[in-house]
Amino acid sequence: MTVLPELYEFPLDDECYKVRLALSLMGVASRSRPVDMVPGREHEKPAFLRINPLGTLPVWVDGPVILREAATIVLACARGLKAGNWLPADPAAFGAVMDWLVFSVRDLHAAHQARDCALLGQEEPSPALRAQVRRAFNVMEDHMVLRHIGGHEWFADATPTIADILLFPAFALCRDYGVDHDGFPALRRWMRAMRTLPGFITMPGIPDVT
Amino acid sequence: MTLTTDPVALDAWYAVATASEVTHRPDRTRLLGQDIAIDRCRDTGAIRVRPVLHGGEYGDPLPVIERYACVFTTFGNPDTPIVEIEEAGEPDRRVVPCGWFTIRSSGPRIVENFLDMAHFPYVHTDILGSEPNTDVGPYRAEIRADVDEVWATGCHFWQPRGAATERDGSGMMMHIDYRVPSPFIVMLYRVAPSAPDRRDAIALFIQPMGEELCRAQPVEFLVDEISTHTELLHFEQVIFLQDRLILENQVPRRLPLDGQAEIPTRADTASVAYRRWLAAKGLGYGTILPHGQGERA
Numbered sequence: 001m002t003v004l005p006e007l008y009e010f011p012l013d014d015e016c017y018k019v020r021l022a023l024s025l026m027g028v029a030s031r032s033r034p035v036d037m038v039p040g041r042e043h044e045k046p047a048f049l050r051i052n053p054l055g056t057l058p059v060w061v062d063g064p065v066i067l068r069e070a071a072t073i074v075l076a077c078a079r080g081l082k083a084g085n086w087l088p089a090d091p092a093a094f095g096a097v098m099d100w101l102v103f104s105v106r107d108l109h110a111a112h113q114a115r116d117c118a119l120l121g122q123e124e125p126s127p128a129l130r131a132q133v134r135r136a137f138n139v140m141e142d143h144m145v146l147r148h149i150g151g152h153e154w155f156a157d158a159t160p161t162i163a164d165i166l167l168f169p170a171f172a173l174c175r176d177y178g179v180d181h182d183g184f185p186a187l188r189r190w191m192r193a194m195r196t197l198p199g200f201i202t203m204p205g206i207p208d209v210t
Numbered sequence: 211m212t213l214t215t216d217p218v219a220l221d222a223w224y225a226v227a228t229a230s231e232v233t234h235r236p237d238r239t240r241l242l243g244q245d246i247a248i249d250r251c252r253d254t255g256a257i258r259v260r261p262v263l264h265g266g267e268y269g270d271p272l273p274v275i276e277r278y279a280c281v282f283t284t285f286g287n288p289d290t291p292i293v294e295i296e297e298a299g300e301p302d303r304r305v306v307p308c309g310w311f312t313i314r315s316s317g318p319r320i321v322e323n324f325l326d327m328a329h330f331p332y333v334h335t336d337i338l339g340s341e342p343n344t345d346v347g348p349y350r351a352e353i354r355a356d357v358d359e360v361w362a363t364g365c366h367f368w369q370p371r372g373a374a375t376e377r378d379g380s381g382m383m384m385h386i387d388y389r390v391p392s393p394f395i396v397m398l399y400r401v402a403p404s405a406p407d408r409r410d411a412i413a414l415f416i417q418p419m420g421e422e423l424c425r426a427q428p429v430e431f432l433v434d435e436i437s438t439h440t441e442l443l444h445f446e447q448v449i450f451l452q453d454r455l456i457l458e459n460q461v462p463r464r465l466p467l468d469g470q471a472e473i474p475t476r477a478d479t480a481s482v483a484y485r486r487w488l489a490a491k492g493l494g495y496g497t498i499l500p501h502g503q504g505e506r507a
Contacts, residue, residue: 010444011447012448012451034440034444035440036439036443039228039307039308039310039443040440040443042440118312119311119312119451120310120311120312121312122238122240122312175458175459178458204449204451204452204455205454207455208332
C-alpha cells in the first residue's frame with residue numbers, strides 16, 4: 001500500500017492554491033488535510049504547531065519530509081517527476097525559473113498581504129500596498145510583452161514551468177483586493193493560456209472570463 | 211468617518227462579532243461609520259460594545275445581546291427584537307459560524323445577491339447549480355406586513371451539490387424559502403438533504419461598516435450527522451467567496467430603490483419585494499432612494 005503525501009491546506013488561501021494547482025497540473029497524487037484557518041485559527045493551535053511550529057499553511061508531509069513553503073513544495077514535486085518539463089534542466093531556463101520563483105515569494109508577498117487585508121481586515125488595503133502590487137505586476141507585464149514579441153507564451157521557457165504556476169495565483173486573484181486585470185493585457189493573455197492547460201483548476205475569486 | 215444619521219439604519223440590531231472570539235483585549239471594528247470596541251469585562255465577564263470617541267476614549271456602552279453565536283448591538287431603539295430563528299434552539303442542531311469576511315459593497319446589495327437563484331449555475335458552478343438547469347421556476351414573494359418581513363416561498367432549483375453532505379454529485383431539486391427579517395439580515399430554509407423531514411436554516415448577518423464596505427458572517431443551523439465541522443465551514447466559505455467576487459463588481463455599490471433603475475426579470479421577484487420594502491421604510495443607508503424621497507443627511 002502506498003502512503004500518499006499529505007497537504008495541510010485552507011481552500012481560500014492563495015499560497016495553498018499554488019500547491020493545489022501545481023499538483024493538479026503535474027498529476028501528483030496527495031491527500032488533502034483541510035485546516036480550519038478561518039475562523040477557527042486551527043493553524044495556531046498546539047496540534048498543528050507540532051507539525052509546523054511556524055503556524056503557517058500550506059504544509060507538505062511526505063514521510064519524514066516536512067515542507068512548509070508553497071514554492072519549495074512545488075519545486076520538490078516538480079523535481080520528483082519522471083516526465084514533463086515543469087522544471088527545465090537547461091541552466092539558462094532553470095535560472096529563469098529560479099529567478100521568478102524568488103520573485104513570487106519576495107515581490108508578490110505584497111499581493112498576499114493585500115488579499116488577506118481585503119478579505120479579513122477592517123480597512124481596505126492601503127494605496128501604498130496596492131501600488132507595491134501594481135509595481136510587481138508591471139514587471140511581470142513588461143516581461144511577458146517581450147516574451148510575446150520573441151514568440152514565447154510562458155515566463156521562463158518555451159513550455160510552462162513551475163514559474164508560471166507560482167506567479168499565477170497573485171495575478172489571477174487580484175480582483176479580490178481591488179486591482180483590475182484590465183491594465184495588464186499580456187498577463188491576461190497568459191492567464192487565458194494557463195486556463196487551457198490539462199489539469200488546470202480554479203479557485204473562488206478568480207473570474208471565469210479574463 | 212462618523213455615525214450615520216439614517217434613522218432606519220440606526221434602529222436595527224447588528225451582529226458585530228462572534229461571541230466565542232471576544233477576549234479581554236478590545237477588538238476594534240466599525241458599525242454604520244462609527245468605530246466601536248468589543249471586549250469582555252475583566253470583572254463580570256460580560257461582553258461590552260463601546261463607541262470609540264475622538265481621542266481614543268470609550269463612550270457609553272451600547273446594548274448587547276448574545277444570540278446565534280454572535281454579539282448583537284444597536285445605536286438606536288429597534289422596535290422589533292432580533293430575528294427569531296426557531297431551529298437554533300433544537301438540541302441536535304449544529305450551529306456553525308462560518309467566519310467574518312469583508313466585502314466592498316453595500317449591505318442591501320449583499321442581501322439581494324443572497325436572494326438570487328439565477329446566478330447559481332454561473333457563479334457556483336457544479337455546487338449550487340449547473341448548466342443546462344438554469345431555469346428559475348415561478349415562486350411567491352411577499353412583504354408580510356404583520357411581522358414586517360420579506361419572504362420568498364416555493365422556490366426550487368436543481369443543485370448538483372446543494373449541501374456538504376451531497377458528495378456523489380448526482381444532484382437534487384432543492385426546495386428553498388428565503389426570509390429577510392431585517393434590512394441587513396437575510397436567511398434561507400431548505401430541506402436538510404440528510405434528514406428530509408427537517409429544514410436547515412442558514413443566516414447571513416451583515417455588519418455595515420460604511421455604506422459601501424461591510425463585513426458579513428454566514429451562520430448555519432444544520433441537521434447533519436455526517437460532515438466534519440471543517441467540511442461544513444469550507445463548503446460555505448467557498449460559496450461565499452464566489453459571491454464576493456461578483457458583488458464587488460456591481461455598480462453602483464449602493465442598491466438603487468427606484469423601480470426604474472435596474473430592469474427586473476421574473477426571477478427577480480424576491481429582489482423587487484425587498485427593494486419595495488426598503489423604499490417603504492425609507493432606508494437611505496447603502497441604498498439610492500427614489501428621487502425626492504428621504505433627502506440624505
